[in-house]
Amino acid sequence: MRNRRTSAVIALAAGAALLLSACAPGGSGGETAGAGAQRGGTLKIASVGDIDRIDPLQAYTAEAWTVARATTRQLVTTSGSTESVGDDIEIVPDLAKSWDVSADGLTYTFHLRDNAYFSGASTRKITADDFVYAIKRFADPNAQVGAIAYYNALLDGFAEYGAEFAKVKTGDLTAVKEFIDSHEISGVTATDDTTLVLKFTQPANDILEVLTLPFVSPLPEEVVSKYFSDSLEFRQNFASSGPYYISSYSPNNSLELKRAETYDAAADPVRAAYADTILIDTTVSSADAVAQQLQTGEADLPLYVRSFPATVISQYQQTKADYLHTSPGGQQVFLSINGISDGTSQGQKGLKELSVRQALSYAIDKSAVVKAIGGSSAANVQGEILNSTLVGHTGEDPYATTDNAGDPAKAKQLLEDAGFAGLKLNLAYRTSDEFTKIATSLQASLAKSGITVNLVPVPEADYWAFLADSENADQWDVALATYTPDWQGNSARQILGGWLDSDYASPGAVWGIAYDNPDLNAAVEKAFVAKDPEAAWQEANTIATKDLAWVPLLERVVTVPTSTNVTKWTWASLPGGADWTNVAVK
């Protein structure tokens, strides 16, 4: 919960930042972008496939958010960091130049800049109404916002508005527009062109972080209401609020972004927008092909590459270390424990016992799993529920083993004591090359503890639904699952609150998890409202980690090789990768 004083300090800091930005090389008046960097040029992106979502309503992947960083702005944002993904957590003003918070922490009044304009399909001034319209779209039954749970839980009147909106016939744009124009969300009001008032149902220390997500980006109703969300027409008529607009889009071929002529860098303290053009080639076939383009300079940055071949990373480390950027804070890979089964199989019965879950944790050779996916440049062993970049991370692994190689003897003993010697487990995994390797590695290491693993491969496209479907509950006992924090820093709400707190979580909806621990629920409640939530999140994290709500395996290291044309490397925490608006090309 922030108060007036805090926001005043932030506004002051923002003002200073704005001043610095204006004076800095590469700012609105500068022509160079630091060492060897020129303002201008084309930033070339090699992408394995097309952009999955461009409409900020639905964009909910790291890659879509990478694009959104260039094409949208929010009320508040983070400024980017040259250090690491986890370092980019300070909330700074974006389209809101300042804000006030009521004494009870329930009302936020945002004062918007009056010199920001759309570009692309609209070139008019951005107003508070454009935020109201964007938020009203969240509950559109044709396409709901990516993370509706945040707004259902926090925004006053949003749940009621959504319930009414759900009654509107789908497939009818006129009906949608009529509903939006005739209904209001009580907690979302534009009192004038530059004042937006948001009312919340409960005080929360991460409200501003929630507002940094690209979902809350202004959109002009007169343009957007003509098209279905993220349709081809929508993409080709996108009204950008960011420094770049879509100058051309060809599905499964290319996306070209150009810096808007009307873009006023003085009105954006965050995005330097060095490159004139960002050209995304969406026809590249594989990570290998992307790597080749980066190495030859044909492309500058990668997109949609989950991990590069270990050999590519090794080559960069040896010959182009300055162009290999690594940061902790990537996706966590963990073993989800089937919580929706009735526990009829031996494996499912066993996993309800803490000692069996402990045996499972001790049995895993985590260092082997890390090596299987590319070694230390690809991931670090993880021993707790919260990632290293999140508030609440403790750095303590209650089930650590020597060199993270597992302890088969201890695992065997625990299983014997619990009466589950010779445990058999069905391990579900998605059939990508990487997860196949992880599953096979786990199978081999668990065998050393007498645990027989039957692999259950599931096509990647079906995997999420497969684990959530209770009809499949008897087919798997543990599953390879992942999470990427929606934002870095104070984002345990998503993990401990949204997934593990049984007062909020929908059983089985996420990776088949249905965890119920009253101690954890109480700790989460404390953390939600704490002024400084770190201690409370640490307590909650420790409870879930010791109880093995799931078995953490590894935390990916974000590793991004670039061409030698790229300078002023900057991390953006939301996409967890390059900040296209702050890197430059020579």
Add this chain to the structure above:
Amino acid sequence: MTADTISPSRPTGTALVLRHLRRDRTFVAGAVIVALLVALALLAPVIAAVVGHGPDAQFPDIAIDESGIPITGGHGFLLGADALGRDVFIRVLYGARVSLVIGVVSTTAAMLIGVAVGLVAGYWRGWADAVLSEVTNVTLAFPMLLTALSIAALNRAPGGSTYVSPPVVVVVIISLFSWTYFARVVRGVVIDVTNANYVKAAIGAGSPSSWIVLREILPNTAPSVIVYWAVQLPTNIMAEATLSYLGVGIRTPQASWGLMISEAQTSGLYVAQPMMLIAPCLALFVTVLGFNIVSTRLRAHLDPDKKG
């Protein structure tokens, strides 16, 4: 009743054929390759036990460095390790077992189907011939890989498991797409043989059709069938590797050459550990080469229509 009925100038008797084959250096070279391959495949468990590396055993501590790159040799890994620290040499040997078993079983199954179809179509002719010939043509018109991918998709049971074991599916797919060659060859031979005087005599004497087909005609198809079995076998071994490469066939962690090639390519680790790619490719090449040499020379000696 034997091959010389059709081509009297051909050598008669198994012993004579074997003598010719023994003198054929090219055939002997091919046979040695095949024999070595079979021996290595059979001895794979023994070699694995001696080396101490099972086909699925992983040795990440000694076979993968901190960057996740597998070793290229040493520590008892003759051809280095793969991405999970498994012995490439041992997996190539076990891959030979898979290739040979699936190749032999599917080719034999295709042969049985093709011979049956060819016999019926060639002897009875008429509507049976018309129908079976059309079925053969329709089968030949199907694109194998697309059909295989479709069958693999249909074989997906809820929960990511399969209704039918993938190796069985591979055998069925390969058999379904290779019986047609046998059917066409056998049909042609049967039509020729049926016009021979001794068969006409048997028909005139009122011998039952089944007796004539099994005793008078079937033995005459044997040389052609054996030759085509040998010709088809390497093709089917390639087909197994192709299906496994595409993810339709053998599933991890079982070793298969196609799967090994796929794993090497998708991981990109072959750049640092070339044997991940070279070893299964070379094994596949040598196997196909060996069987092709054998089949070509067999054809030269046995096929009544082919001069060596």
